[in-house]
Amino acid sequence: MEIANKYKYALEKIRSANNILLITHERPDGDALASICAFSLLLERLKKDHKLFCNDQVPALFNFIPNSNKIKNDKDLNWGEYDLTIVVDCGALSRTKLEKEIRDNRAKQFIIEFDHHPKVDDYADLEIRIPDISSTAEVIYRFFKENDLEFGKDIATCILTGILTDTINFLNTSTTAETIAISSEMLSEGALMPKINRYAWKNKNIHSMKVLGNILDNLKINPDHSIAFACLAYEEMEKFSETEETFDSVMNFLSNIDDVKAVMLLREERPGSIKGSIRTNNPKIDVSKIAKLLGGGGHAKASGFKIDGKIIKTEKTWEIK
16 A cells, blocks of 8 residues: 555544554653654544553653643553554554553554554554654654644644654754755744753753763773774662663764764663663664664664673773673
């Protein structure tokens, strides 16, 4: 089915549904939250009963996103109520933390997936996926345009938030002329760019700056592969109570280091569990290939993985055991 027909079919399913469940991934970023909230605003306009679910609470810096206060993390869902489920910005079904429930209830409801990540799982009845564009918010923008749906200030704010946060304020290579044009259109629709910048970017506190300082102090460069890297052992992680957004922000900052091909951060989140993040701004490098080799995935320019092991700091570097 052509993408334009997929958009139209998705709207048909939305219009005919009685009760809709909206889901996004754990540890939600700006694109995930903006995308789920854009759909919630549309469903309100269409007078559709619906519920928003995310396994984790909305980070305070994204409380400005319209309808973000309606996102709940209560897994006690009455699945019999829903005849349509919409999953947004979730490359792997496991990241919903509802994988078993979704698979067990597939026969009872229609599932639509909107995403811009590479495909991991095959679970949706209708998959609307456009890899290598700026954000899931841009996929949703195209859904609105193809169906001649109005935006308005709040939905425009959602879409612009998703684009700005996933492109790092238009700095990464997924930013295209169309991405800029869409953002300009959303500003014309009333999107609150000063508020987005204030809350999503100009929100760094002294504690998060200390996290950055700690990582910079430990940063090393592998001269053979031109990769900058740093590690945080569990003992160091215990000092920090930072959110995923803080570490994402640090990684985005580090990806601007000159004369390196990529940057990697390993942090032991729990004893024996290490999370890795990889970033690059080099147009010739696809870091998702490294992440996939380690059981993870993501985008060509921003990917991650998890491995078992313990980070041990030595005199000059780190070891993983």
